[in-house]
Amino acid sequence: MQEASLDESAAVPVEAGLGDYFALLKPRVMSLVVFTALVGMLAAPVPVHPYIAFVATLCIAVGAGASGALNMWWDSDIDTKMRRTRSRPIPQGRVRPEEALGLGLALSGFAVVLLWLATNLLSAALLAFTIFFYSVIYSMILKRRTPQNIVIGGAAGAFPPMIGWAVATGGVSLESVLLFALVFMWTPPHFWALALFVKTDYGDAGVPMLTETHGRPATRVQVFAYTLPLVAVSLGIAFTSLGGWLYLAVALALDVWFLAGAWAIFRRSEAQAEADSYATEKRVFMVSLWYLFGHFGAILAQSVLTQWGLAQWGGF
Incomplete structure (x- = not known):
């Protein structure tokens, strides 16, 4: 009787909670998107009503959350094969x-139409x-x-600051x-x-990440x-x-920090990485997050100081 009751309980589907639907929106990615877009908006030369x-x-x-949900829908088959994604809803x-x-x-349509009505056609189109x-x-x-998935696909995450700039100015400029x-x-x-220390995750899922198609030494070079x-862009x-x-x-300090980490990855062999459980690769991955947040934070702070006439070229 006890075994039967256990089998019956296992057959009952797990009910989704609000947190599960929120997880579909990839909130950690969304936070980065929101921050870079907001900086693009506030650093633009045209003020925006609060x-x-x-x-x-x-x-x-x-819109970023909608992209995450659509990505999880399409990738649901391979998410089950990767350790870092198999716990998704x-x-x-x-x-x-x-x-x-x-x-x-639904969220895609809502976000694009409302942005068009609230701001301008260019920002909604972007x-x-x-x-x-x-x-x-x-x-x-x-x-x-293709192993160029991240290289070309990175454009998706690069548009938000340009969208923020377009919200304020209605156009595109060298700065955006x-x-x-x-x-x-x-x-x-x-x-x-990240790919260097998640090991076989991408290979298990059949995703042609550079580590799988060209090898880990080549990835270190790249x-x-x-x-x-x-x-140079920074x-x-x-x-x-x-x-x-x-x-x-700020940019110089962050550039030296990240460049030193990239050089350390470049010089390491797989034997060295295995010996310390990819400590350097994990550290550089975290440095990369601070690198991007630090740059956009500096752009925002610089914008505020510039509005006050401080810390500009030609100023103090």
Whole structure:
């Protein structure tokens, strides 16, 4: 009787909670998207009404969450095979794939239309393209077909600061393109550092990450190689209207920190990495997060000081 009751209880489907649906939106990724978009909006030369800024930020956050839900719907088959994704709501059976699809589509439409009505057509079009790029170009086409998945697909995460800039100005400028380039160039070394220490996850799922297609030594080379143009973009921003003494000082410190980590990854062998359980790779991955948040935080702080006439080129 006890065994029968255990079997019956195991057959009962797990009921999804609000937290499961929220997890579909990839809140950690959403937080990065919201922050970079908000900085692009506030650092733009045209002031935005606080209410409009709030609505625009909400729309961008919802659009990012919609992309996450659509990605989890499409990747539900391979998420069950990867250790870092198998605890997500769909692989655990708490949410059905079609529910994630419906949620993603509904939120996409809501976010794009509301952003259009609240701000302008360009920002809404950029948000719509970002959702399409992440859900279709990256998730459906690139991710399972080419080791360039992260390189090209990184554009999806690079659009939010450009969207924020477009909310404020209604256009695109050199500054917003450089903000895009900063995130775009940051994405490959950030994810490849992760790929080095998650070991066989991507291979088990059949995802052609660079570590699987070209080998781990080649990935180490690419982490360092992509960090060099990333540093160039970082320093280039300092000499635009976004730049100043404060931004340059912070950018230089972060560039040296990340470049040193990328060089350490480049010099290490797999035997060395195995010996200390990939301690350096894990550290550089965390450094990469601080690197991006630090740059955008410095841009925001520089913008405030510039409005006060401080810490500019030609100022103190």
